[in-house]
Amino acid sequence: MKSCYEELSAYENLIFWGGLYNIPKPELRAKAIETLGIVDLVNRKDDRIKTFSGGMKRRINIACSLLHNPRILVLDEPTVGVDPQNRNHIFEVIERLNSEGMTIIYTTHYMEEAERFCDRIAIIDTGQIVAQGTLKELRHISGIEDPDSRGTNLESIYLKLTGKELRD
Amino acid sequence: MFKLFKKDLTLFLHDRRSVILSFFLPVILITLFAFAYGSIGSYNGRSEPVELLVADLDLTGSSKEIVNKIDSLEDIVVVVSDSVRSRELVIKGEYVSALIIYKGFQDSLKYGNSIPVELIYDRSREMEIGILQQNLISTIMSSTGKIIVNSSIERYMQDQFPDIDKNTRDAILKTAIRKDNNSLAVKWTSIVGERNDTKLGLIQAVAGTAILMLLFSVAGVGTSILEEKENGTIKRLLYSPLKGSTILYSKMLFAFFISVLQLTAMFLFAWLVLNMDMNVSMSGLILMIISTSFAVSSLGIFLAAIAKTRHQAQNLSTIIILVMSAIGGSMIPMFIMPAILQKIALVSVNYWGIQGFYDLFWRVLPLEEILPKILILMGIGVVMTILSIRLFRKRIMKL
Numbered sequence: 001m002k003s004c005y006e007e008l009s010a011y012e013n014l015i016f017w018g019g020l021y022n023i024p025k026p027e028l029r030a031k032a033i034e035t036l037g038i039v040d041l042v043n044r045k046d047d048r049i050k051t052f053s054g055g056m057k058r059r060i061n062i063a064c065s066l067l068h069n070p071r072i073l074v075l076d077e078p079t080v081g082v083d084p085q086n087r088n089h090i091f092e093v094i095e096r097l098n099s100e101g102m103t104i105i106y107t108t109h110y111m112e113e114a115e116r117f118c119d120r121i122a123i124i125d126t127g128q129i130v131a132q133g134t135l136k137e138l139r140h141i142s143g144i145e146d147p148d149s150r151g152t153n154l155e156s157i158y159l160k161l162t163g164k165e166l167r168d
Numbered sequence: 169m170f171k172l173f174k175k176d177l178t179l180f181l182h183d184r185r186s187v188i189l190s191f192f193l194p195v196i197l198i199t200l201f202a203f204a205y206g207s208i209g210s211y212n213g214r215s216e217p218v219e220l221l222v223a224d225l226d227l228t229g230s231s232k233e234i235v236n237k238i239d240s241l242e243d244i245v246v247v248v249s250d251s252v253r254s255r256e257l258v259i260k261g262e263y264v265s266a267l268i269i270y271k272g273f274q275d276s277l278k279y280g281n282s283i284p285v286e287l288i289y290d291r292s293r294e295m296e297i298g299i300l301q302q303n304l305i306s307t308i309m310s311s312t313g314k315i316i317v318n319s320s321i322e323r324y325m326q327d328q329f330p331d332i333d334k335n336t337r338d339a340i341l342k343t344a345i346r347k348d349n350n351s352l353a354v355k356w357t358s359i360v361g362e363r364n365d366t367k368l369g370l371i372q373a374v375a376g377t378a379i380l381m382l383l384f385s386v387a388g389v390g391t392s393i394l395e396e397k398e399n400g401t402i403k404r405l406l407y408s409p410l411k412g413s414t415i416l417y418s419k420m421l422f423a424f425f426i427s428v429l430q431l432t433a434m435f436l437f438a439w440l441v442l443n444m445d446m447n448v449s450m451s452g453l454i455l456m457i458i459s460t461s462f463a464v465s466s467l468g469i470f471l472a473a474i475a476k477t478r479h480q481a482q483n484l485s486t487i488i489i490l491v492m493s494a495i496g497g498s499m500i501p502m503f504i505m506p507a508i509l510q511k512i513a514l515v516s517v518n519y520w521g522i523q524g525f526y527d528l529f530w531r532v533l534p535l536e537e538i539l540p541k542i543l544i545l546m547g548i549g550v551v552m553t554i555l556s557i558r559l560f561r562k563r564i565m566k567l
Contacts, residue, residue, distance in 0.1 A: 002190045003399065003401055003403070003404045004399065004401070005179060005184060006399075007179050008175070008179065012178060016171065017404075019409075020171065020405070020408040020410055021408065021409060022409070048182070118506075146215060
């Protein structure tokens with residue numbers, strides 16, 4: 001999913017997506033620059049998205065979602081296929097937004113990411129929520145209580161709750 | 169809506185391929201076709217009889233005999249009319265030709281004067297004219313020639329040889345008719361395309377090519393909806409405060425805008441570079457551009473609406489557009505097509521657009537005469553739009 005217009009520049013994309021929320025123009029322009037700063041793309045603001053790397057595309061994608069100051073941000077696997085530097089930068093942005101009070105719904109296949117960011121975790125298998133709660137509550141639900149022994153991380157809990165059979 | 173429209177415009181301008189396909193390629197094709205159509209030859213593939221208007225102003229035994237003889241021909245169907253109406257119908261393109269038998273026809277035959285018969289015709293309908301030429305002229309000549317020679321020789325022989333027997337007189341008459349019946353001529357008058365300097369081939373090249381290229385451009389706009397669906401931007405738009413219908417309407421508005429711009433650019437090019445005579449009904453031209461753009465853009469969006477993926481839409485559009493353009497007169501002029509294809513052409517949006525532009529530039533008809541074609545184009549647009557909205561709402565514009 002690209003979710004941005006590849007033939008438009010980063011700045012043009014931000015102005016377009018922000019414009020849909022009827023943000024006054026001067027405010028929108030300032031907000032676009034500010035948001036580009038958050039995702040560290042100010043120096044590439046006039047470049048078309050199609051010239052960006054995968055990681056940069058993820059960052060501009062996040063930026064487009066921030067312009068209207070949403071209370072809830074939904075991120076769908078934002079770090080898939082992204083290099084470590086970009087991945088780290090996305091983590092920093094998420095943590096910053098969360099610390100500023102934004103609720104983030106984060107879907108991922110990387111369990112360590114969920115462990116790192118999420119206050120509450122829902123385990124979904126074949127479209128159904130199998131279990132949800134804090135990490136501690138999930139440990140309790142899965143029956144893996146010992147936090148110091150091997151296999152008590154979220155991945156083990158996930159596999160315990162959903163099984164090891166391959167999914168299509 | 170304006171923001172979406174502006175975004176689409178920016179996207180379009182950023183896409184060099186679309187700009188080249190929309191503006192430069194048609195210009196090159198128009199120029200090439202304009203030269204190619206200048207030397208179109210005749211075609212004999214027609215299987216249906218040609219309808220010929222006949223205005224008999226003489227109403228004598230001789231004129232009625234001629235009309236009956238023409239009507240008995242296999243390749244010609246006589247439609248009786250008056251001279252004024254016949255002229256109007258030929259100018260409007262409803263009939264290819266009209267035979268006017270003027271008052272004094274019988275007397276001219278009797279006294280051996282030149283016969284007052286005129287065939288008015290639309291020279292754009294080359295194939296039908298060819299059929300008329302083959303059948304009509306020989307029939308008129310043989311009939312009128314026989315009457316003229318008969319009466320004049322009969323008069324002469326009665327004066328000079330009053331005592332000659334009937335059999336000898338008939339034999340002399342037969343021989344004389346065979347020798348003399350090719351000296352008569354029907355006046356042929358072209359009455360269409362005389363009021364405007366634009367050549368027929370140029371009108372065909374501009375209108376035919378412009379509509380063909382227009383279909384390709386708007387099909388591209390249509391498939392961009394599917395591209396946005398695949399990219400995820402439609403989903404993102406649907407999460408925004410925008411309504412699904414606004415997204416679709418803005419696409420339609422953009423397709424319509426590009427169509428109007430492209431058609432206008434084509435006619436401007438034809439006027440400035442190819443010397444197309446623009447001394448036509450301006451209101452007619454504007455409404456033709458608007459209605460053609462509306463019909464074509466709606467069709468382009470509809471083609472995208474019936475496809476499931478962008479790739480499918482592109483293939484489907486290419487095939488349907490090429491077929492429709494071929495039968496609708498974009499590639500081959502209608503007047504050299506067989507009659508059956510001319511009937512099938514009625515289902516093509518190209519046909520109505522091209523014929524409307526023919527009415528404007530070739531027949532130089534006023535707005536009220538072109539209005540039916542404009543209304544048909546608008547009707548096609550409305551039907552296609554309604555179908556597209558339904559399909560898009562059902563298949564694309566939902567989360």
